Amino acid sequence: MKSTFSMTGASIDIPHSLQELPPKWAHFCLHIEQFVRDELFFELGQKKLVVAFSGGVDSTALLLCLYYLSQKNNGNIIAAHLNHQLRPESTDDAVWAANLCSHLGITYIQKDVDVASLAEKMGIGVEEAGRNARYNFFHSVKDDNQADAIAVGHHLGDLCEDVLMRLIRGTGWPGLSGMEGWDEKRKLFRPFLLTNKGKLEAFLSTIGATWREDLSNSDQAWTRNRVRCTLLPLFLKENPNFPKSIARLWKLGRIDKAFWDDFTAETPSTILHKTLESSHQAVRLRMYKAALDSIGKGQALADTLFKLDEAWQENRVGVVFQFPNEKTATITSSGVVFSSKH
Structure with missing residues (x-):
């Protein structure tokens, strides 16, 4: 059944199960499950998962997709939200995230961290301090709740940015093919890694879900944002199919890494x-x-x-x-x- 979730005065009907989704989007969720199983070699069945949930389009889509799949697979999810306290609206984002989880009956865990002060104290950049704080938090939630893995919402656009950033740093092969889909050491996986952000937006819009926009994503003081806003558009202009090329590169990288890891074990x-x-x-x-x-x-x-x-x-x-x-x-x-x- 559908029920109403309201945060800004607009009533929203969000499906509560995979069976209630429009067929196209039920198949989308099942395709994500197949990708996780066949490409990342991780089974979702009966797993307890920590979902990194900021409230943005990618993490909201991730939360809902895994929410539907966890019901199908007799699993469970926990939403983990870190309030970086970097933007005036960050508190409203946290309230929104908590209310959505309450509406769906998802366990919600939040931590507030003054990332700017943390960066100054540690003598590192705000971007690095925020990343460290996030992943430390996600792992603490995983350990405290004896969860099996952490899911993060990186999508194909993020993978493109990551490859370009690795190219800038001079990363060799096969690391140049981008971030891991399944990180065995950290027990962390990325179900949307070969999925376009536009598809995530369409998924949420079709099922009546909203998300929070983080305006700091366009702040070009941060390296990743400069790559996203300046370099990546140039590559897309020269080759609109650049993301597909990166997806192929990622697959080749995984194959080569698996071979060399086994060879040098x-x-x-x-x-x-x-x-x-x-x-x-x-x-x-x-x-x-x-x-x-x-x-x-x-x-x-x-x-x-x-x-x-x-x-x-x-x-x-x-x-x-x-x-x-x-x-x-x-x-x-x-x-x-x-x-x-x-």
């Missing part, structure tokens, strides 16, 4: 000469990185890996290369030895 901290001699440079570089990753945190720079491989080829025994987090690679007579002080 047993890479030892000492890679012997005979192994390096029988390997293509592409394989050697992957093994160097895998060995470094296995002994501690810290992202290895591609330039240093290239120099390491050059030193090995020239048999420069005794040369030591420094990597982040006090990790080292040393050329020895038997091969390359990786170590860490931590």
Whole structure:
């Protein structure tokens, strides 16, 4: 059955089950479930999920889609809302989010954080401080409620922006293909990653749902907003199908990452000469990185890996290369030895 939800004087009828949705949008939800299962290898059945819920179009669509699917799959969802206290309307956004969840019978958990003060205290940018606060909050909600995973509402437009930002930073392959759809370490997944934002807007509009607009998304003081408002439109002008190209790139990246992760899974901290001699440079570089990753945190720079491989080829025994987090690679007579002080 439908029931009325009112926040601004306008009465809104929101369906309460998958069966009440128009067929097109019921199929949309089922397609999202299929994407999560077949592409992200995550089953929604009987899962308790934390949904990152800001009240924007993407997170509202995510909340409702997973609300319908959780009923179908005997699961449960918890809405997690972080009030960043950065905008005058943020309190109204929180009230709106709480009321929508109350209307639908969804458990709602909110935390208020003065992100501007947090950024100043930590000596980092507001954007980074907000991101850290959000994900720390989501994980605390997950742990406190013994949930299975966290769902966030990144869509295809966000993936396009992410790829461009990684290109700007000089990220290598396959990281250049963009953010993970399923992050095993963080137990976090992105059901809408290959879905256009326009489809999310149409979904909400058709079923009578509204959302909150965050005007700070156009503030070009933040890197992501500059990419969204300036760079991405240029790419779309040159190639209107750019998002489809990024979706293909993402799929190829996932395939390549899965292959290399499996190939380098047993890479030892000492890679012997005979192994390096029988390997293509592409394989050697992957093994160097895998060995470094296995002994501690810290992202290895591609330039240093290239120099390491050059030193090995020239048999420069005794040369030591420094990597982040006090990790080292040393050329020895038997091969390359990786170590860490931590």
